[in-house]
Amino acid sequence: MSIVKCTSCNAxxxxxxxxxxxxxxxxxxxxxxxxxxxxxxQYSCQTCGFQGP
Ligand SMILES: [Zn+2]
Ligand SMILES: [Zn+2]
Structure with missing residues (x-):
């Protein structure tokens, strides 16, 4: 079981x-x-680096 974290701020x-x-x-x-x-x-995808609002 993994901790789910915010992609943007890691909270x-x-x-x-x-x-x-x-x-x-x-x-x-x-x-x-x-x-x-x-x-x-903004978020950025950890897999492909895509950034978006
Ligand atoms: Zn956040
Ligand atoms: Zn992606």
Whole structure:
């Protein structure tokens, strides 16, 4: 069992309001905590390096 972490800020995702979606480039699962989502912090895919809002 692995700890799920925010792709943007690396915070553990225990709280509600987090979102997850697939990377448009490689379909890797990307997760963002509620704070990063609200502040529109950029994410970058750890697998292919894709960056997006
Ligand atoms: Zn975050
Ligand atoms: Zn990717």
């Amino acid at each position: 553990p995702l225990a709280e509600q309001g987090a979102t997850e979606f697939k990377c448009p480039e490689c379909a890797e699962l990307i997760r963002r905590c509620a704070r990063c989502r609200l502040q529109s912090i």
